[in-house]
Amino acid sequence: MKFAYRFSNLLGAVYRRGNLSFSKDGDSVISPVGNRISVFDLKNNQSETLPVSTTKNITCVGLSPDGNLAILVDEDGAAVLVSLVTRAVLHHFHFHKPVSSVRFSPDGRKFVVTKENVALMYHAPGRKREFNAFALDKSYYGPYDETTCIDWTDDSKCFVVGSKDMSTWVFGAERWANLVYYCLGGHKDVIVGCFFEQDSLDLYTVSQDGALCVWECDTEPDGLLSRGPRGPSGPQEKEAEEREDGEEREEGEEGEPRGEVIRGKADGNKQKEGARMVRYKRQGKHFFNKEGDFNNLTAAVFHKKTHLLVTGFASGIFHLHELPEFNLIHSLSISDQRIASICINGPGDWIGFGCSGLGQLLVWEWQSESYVFKQQGHFNNMAALSYSPDGQYIATGGDDGKVKVWNTNSGLCFVTFTEHSSSITGITFTSRGFVIVSASLDGTVRAFDLHRYRNFRTFTSPRPSQFSCLAVDSSGELVCAGAQDSFQIFLWSLQTGRLLEVLAGHEGPVSSLSFSPVQSVLASTSWDRTVRLWDMVDSWQTKEILRLTSDGLAVTYRPDGEELAVATLDGEICFWNPQTATQTGSIVGRHDLQMGRKETDKITAKQAAKGKSFTSLCYSADGQCILAGGQSKFVCIYNIAEQILMKKFEISCNLSLDAMEEYLDRRKMTEFGSLALLDEGVGDGDTVALSLPGVRRGDMSSRHFKPEIRVSSLSFSPTGRSWAASSTEGLLVYSLDGALVFDPFDLDLDVTPASVRRQVRRAEWAAAIVLAFRLNEAALTKEVLEAVPHDQISVVCGSLPDIYVEKLLHFVGSALERSGHLQFYLTWAQRLLTLHGQKLKNRSGSILPIILSLQKSIQRHFDDLSKLCDWNIYSIQYAVALSNQKGIKRPAADSLSEAEEEEEEEEDLDVASVASVEGVDMLI
Incomplete structure (x- = not known):
């Protein structure tokens, strides 16, 4: 018995915490599940959990625009760069502090990471192999409290960062003469989401208290003036440039590589001569119709092409609004738990919701108002x-x-x-x-x-x-x-x-x-x-x-x-x-x-x-x-x-x-005891909120456990x-792991793919099958088997050596699970069991798993075929009943021919069902 068991999949958990993401084609949802990520293919109704894992629970995921790379960051700030094509870890990095969000630029050349009150912009990993895939470009300082969210402009020239200090900061991703940073206020609670309008610098900001601010910029993206690496040529500009360079040469945070440091102040940009600075003006402020005093807005996402804003609340309600008019399109309650994350796919027709309290993940098609996907794991262990x-x-x-x-x-x-x-x-x-x-x-x-x-x-x-x-x-x-x-x-x-x-x-x-x-x-x-x-x-x-x-x-x-x-x-x-x-x-x-x-x-x-x-x-x-x-x-x-x-x-x-x-980690020990035993209320919506005396907010008796x-x-x-x-x-x-590339059996110098195909051309089927199994490549074995004529299967099965019968039976069982040639592979299984049944019975201990695998494949095809046959029969009966009800008069010849066709179709379906049943009965 082999012991090369490897991690295959994780079932029973579809979402824990962190941000959801759609793939580039919009057909798959990428969901963090503990310290792993799962990919749910909504078109093919499949789920796959990647074999990569982090050391702690994943809090944020950043997906590259081409969909090939993903950055996974855990609770402590340890990051892993993963290839979604090869399912392999490419690089490890540590940010040394908890990270709130990661976002790639639309052109895929940069990505921004926010931690504490700083935004760090890195060069995105390229196609070539790099020693350090996380190269720091600039550090942006401005907010006085922790940062919460990021968004980029479509041309990757600027990005915006929201903060817990109720401010929103617009930074230039490149050296612009008329925009270094810009601070926006107007909110009275934590910023949950900030979004750029399509092909514009106009902004929408959403706060936790359910307020939406619409900001209009007086400059188009093409109006940003580039500033060379040496700056303007005037004497005053040179002095300003030298002062800025003195700040930029400061080293970033402890442990970070050196890069430019952009420090913002809340009083806005300094006016430079010869350049008209970018300015924002608030065009409007809207409020969501919240039901209840403690129904905080917890998640938001904006789709730029359709101008659709989706917001989720702590009570499990979500709203769909059309911006900038703020027209309510839809409102629905999906549960009574807090909506932790929202994402929307590229075409804008599917919306994904994640509820960390229930461990629930669902995808909603808002145009037809129907569920595309709804899964929930066990609430407890x-x-x-x-x-x-x-x-x-x-x-x-x-x-x-x-x-x-x-x-x-x-x-x-x-x-x-x-x-x-x-x-x-x-x-x-x-x-x-x-x-x-x-x-x-x-x-x-x-x-x-x-x-x-x-x-x-x-x-x-x-x-x-x-x-x-x-x-x-x-x-x-x-x-x-x-x-x-x-x-x-x-x-x-x-x-x-x-x-x-x-x-x-x-x-x-x-x-x-x-x-x-x-x-x-x-x-x-x-x-x-x-x-x-x-x-x-x-x-x-x-x-x-x-x-x-x-x-x-x-x-x-x-x-x-x-x-x-x-x-x-x-x-x-x-x-x-x-x-x-x-x-x-x-x-x-x-x-x-x-x-x-x-x-x-x-x-x-x-x-x-x-x-x-x-x-x-x-x-x-x-x-x-x-x-x-x-x-x-x-x-x-x-x-x-x-x-x-x-x-x-x-x-x-x-x-x-x-x-x-x-x-025991001594770093967690304090004068009050272990940090794990201290009840820390930070008020993020899912923990206890410490408030003023006399104000009842949160549940102080809620259970906290690890x-x-x-x-x-x-x-x-x-x-x-x-x-x-x-x-x-x-x-x-x-x-x-049965997908080994090269695992030969009794290999010799004359066993090559060319010799195998030579035996196929000579119609030496048994010799070709033996050589294919000695080389042990699944694609070549399948090619040889499907080249054997149907009327020669009995002869080939009878002339096979005993040592290859068990291998061939196992291959037929695995191929039958994925192939559409049902009758062909069922004939192989029937001939092998009929001609070598007594010899296989003597080795019942080793042959039993193979028989059960074959039975599993046949049973699955039998279930699918029986459902298809029933559906076709009911459809035909419905069509006949509908035509009779409408009283459609057809010519006698036409009715006779159509009736004959219906009988032939039913006979074909019955033959397929009987063949599947005989195959199952034969194996059982």
């Missing part, structure tokens, strides 16, 4: 997960009581069940994959139908109990749940919904349940240091009692049912033979957890790790390895036969989470090609 039998879906349950189902191909959630009223503790699919069963602390176990998307069964106990674990047998008939307060196990029938039995015997809370995949035996473990095996056939009696050395936390069966793994509180994993009730081995994994030190801990991380243990176990598809995770940032894979650690995965490097650092890194649940995909972990960050999916 994700507690449980389960793969569907075909590996196509993942069901997750969270502490918010929601059950979500995710598509592993698209990475998006397509259904959410909200019937539970408390935390989900266990979730699983039935054997057929059409029913999801979940257990909760609200005292109910619910079954959900994936055909009609409804809760069709609700199981309860005679007395209210909090269910802590769940299991469903291989037939899908028996559902059992363990209680953590009554120490009992309740057994129901899924078909009738009746309570069949209450299993009593444990002397502590039941922590985990697992059904044997081959027998009607239930294994349960408890805090009473025992594992009990219950016989489901013989009156539900206790079959065996296995004594443990510590409290049992997790139990699971091997896929063949011949072994039982139990995780205990002392950090060990014990392996038992359920037939003989003897222990076959154990793994001490306490030292592999490596728990970090929490900020409130009084002991070291080494001492704290002694009390940690694994809380989730999962066997691999072949049963040779076991996956273990717990209260740590590491997930371990152990070889069971050798009882050694094969690989350890670090699921997160985000220092914004608790228990990540091994040692989430702790942990892995709550693990599961291997039935195909064995990937595994998923539900953690504090979300649902992390790791998969085998």
Whole structure:
């Protein structure tokens, strides 16, 4: 088994904090998710999380105009330059202070970063490889408080910066004789957004109290007068230039490279002889119709081509206005939480909203007034997960009581069940994959139908109990749940919904349940240091009692049912033979957890790790390895036969989470204690606002906490090609990287692409396939396979060596998932399984993941085809009924021909459906 699992995707989290951005073509949304960024393709309905990450949560993202580069800045000011084409990190940089916003110029030559009360302009990274990709050009000083927002003119000649001191500053990006800086007032609260009009220096500024100011400039962009590097030639101008040069030669902030320093003063520009200075005049001031006294304006964006202003408020309401007339176009409430970020795509028809409180991301098409995209993760931690039998879906349950189902191909959630009223503790699919069963602390176990998307069964106990674990047998008939307060196990029938039995015997809370995949035996473990095996056939009696050395936390069966793994509180994993009730081995994994030190801990991380243990176990598809995770940032894979650690995965490097650092940071210690324990209210809308006495503003009792890194649940995909972990960050999916460029098998000097194509031209199909697999290039193998005539597939399959049958079957399964040649690849799979079925059966352990992967591909195509067939049939029936209703009289010959065509179309659809069904039945 290979262990080259790499980070593949992050599900269950779509937006956390920071600014949203649209791609250059306007079809994708780039969203910060913790210390990573996710790209949501709205046209193809796909999501992808980039494999790059920062050390802390991302607060702002700057996207280059060509869409190839992105600058990610985290909470501490550490920046990463990322290529969105290659998904690779190009450069690291540190600004040493928190950064509020990053913005590229429209021509892509410069970008401005605002931190504290200064705006720093850098040369944008070029196409060539550079030693220092962040070269400081100028530093602009003017605001007295922190800067909040940036905007550029269309010609990249000037930019504007908004500040918390209620002022807006216009700076020249180049050396202009009639514009160095200009300060605008007129607001009574923090500036949220400042925007230039299209091809103009006219400005719009929006403040937090809901005020909009319209500023008119007396100079066009072409009226800016360039000033040479040596300045004007007059004596007075030379003296002024020397004074300015003396200031410009000052060094920037500590740790910054040297660059020009532009210092502004609030009294405006100095009048220079021979140049008419740029001046602004306020043309109007408008106020938004806010509902409520504390409904602050939190986000704003302006689309220059359509003159559309979109504003979001703390109550979840957003407004669309047309400027400069300030006409209200639309107003809608998307939630009751604060809108943290707004973006608009290039054409101006899609608007993206991010709500950090709910972790919600949605895209709204304002012209048709409809949602293009709407996703929301779990509000609290994700507690449980389960793969569907075909590996196509993942069901997750969270502490918010929601059950979500995710598509592993698209990475998006397509259904959410909200019937539970408390935390989900266990979730699983039935054997057929059409029913999801979940257990909760609200005292109910619910079954959900994936055909009609409804809760069709609700199981309860005679007395209210909090269910802590769940299991469903291989037939899908028996559902059992363990209680953590009554120490009992309740057994129901899924078909009738009746309570069949209450299993009593444990002397502590039941922590985990697992059904044997081959027998009607239930294994349960408890805090009473025992594992009990219950016989489901013989009156539900206790079959065996296995004594443990510590409290049992997790139990699971091997896929063949011949072994039982139990995780205990002392950090060990014990392996038992359920037939003989003897222990076959154990793994001490306490030292592999490596728990970090929490900020409130009084002991070291080494001492704290002694009390940690694994809380989730999962066997691999072949049963040779076991996956273990717990209260740590590491997930371990152990070889069971050798009882050694094969690989350890670090699921997160985000220092914004608790228990990540091994040692305490002394820089955070003050005379009042750790900074992490101090409640700092800065009044930014999502924290406590400290106000004057007698004024009630904010909620002083709101909860402030730092989430702790942990892995709550693990599961291997039935195909064995990937595994998923539900953690504090979300649902992390790791998969085998199958896109290797060159990974040959039994390579020789005569194995070249030319020799492979030579065998194809000679019609030596079997030899060509063998050579292609020895070279092991996917594109060449696909070219050879699709060159084989359809009537020669049986002959080629019969003449293949046994060692290449398994490789060919695996390639057919992966190609079938992406290819449109369904019948062609289904014929390959059918011939291989028919001719080599007995030989493959002898290697069932290694061939099982390949068969499951093939079944997953066929099932997906079967679902798509069946929906398409149903749609076509209903469309034809609707068209016929509509024509009959209108009483359209057609000639007999025409009606006969059209009827024949409809029958032929229906026959073709039925043939396609039958072919898909036969393919699925054949593999099953």
